[in-house]
Amino acid sequence: MPVIQVSLIRGYSGELKQRLCKQLTDAVRHSIAADPDGITVLLHEVEPDAYMRGGRPRTPGGASDDEAVGEAPADVVRSFLEAMEARDMPRAERLLDEDFTMTFPGGVEMTRLEELVVWAGERYRFVRKRIDAFDTCDEGDYVTVVCHGELHGEWPDGTPFAGVRFIDRFELRHGRLLRQQVWNDLALARS
Template structure:
């Protein structure tokens, strides 16, 4: 783990980011991102800005909430990886609810900022 990042910081940063995203507080979420931030979701290309994600997701679901089962942190020389997994609940674009959809998010943090997010989930399998 980088010397300037306290032990509890990576998990807290990821949880704060996910809470801000769920609340659609993009301004707060962006304060946790590095200027080189990238993210990839199932079926997306590489995205660099949170507004890209919101636009990309608009036709896929109305909203989604993450019920986090566990968060695990792995320290490396160049970055700290944080994995969180659990289940997604939300609504499809037509208002139909969904629940219990598995997900895993992998984050890379450097110097207290999120530089990368990779997302895997089973939304495509759950879609009506």
């Protein structure tokens, strides 16, 4: 079974090291038909004064930007969706990339959360999501997170609805939401 050995300059957080081990395990699983229990990841740490490159001492690099935000990509998406449901726009906006865009059924594109609130207000009083799963995929400079589940809420006249399927696809850049694409069956449920 595969054994991966990584050398790090001492100084990274335990949380970051655990996440690195998990992501390395996942990378092997996606490349080799290996049982996760058979994949070993070993992190070796060296003291900063025991390491040189180019004849000069080095210090550990900074954490990835998604750790700087403080959350793994799926947690960023979950925080965003929770903030939107609570209509906590300042919290939601802190998670957005400056080039954020969103696309909703019917090809409706928006770049500001205020636009979404106005647009959605004509369609329903409120909507909540029951999320069944998050799937995360690293794509070089971007991380894609897809979540799916069911919507429930109330139409503008107060009539409740439930069991409406949805899929949200998010792209994150440097730990911030760059793009959201939404698919759901609200139009079918309303008819």
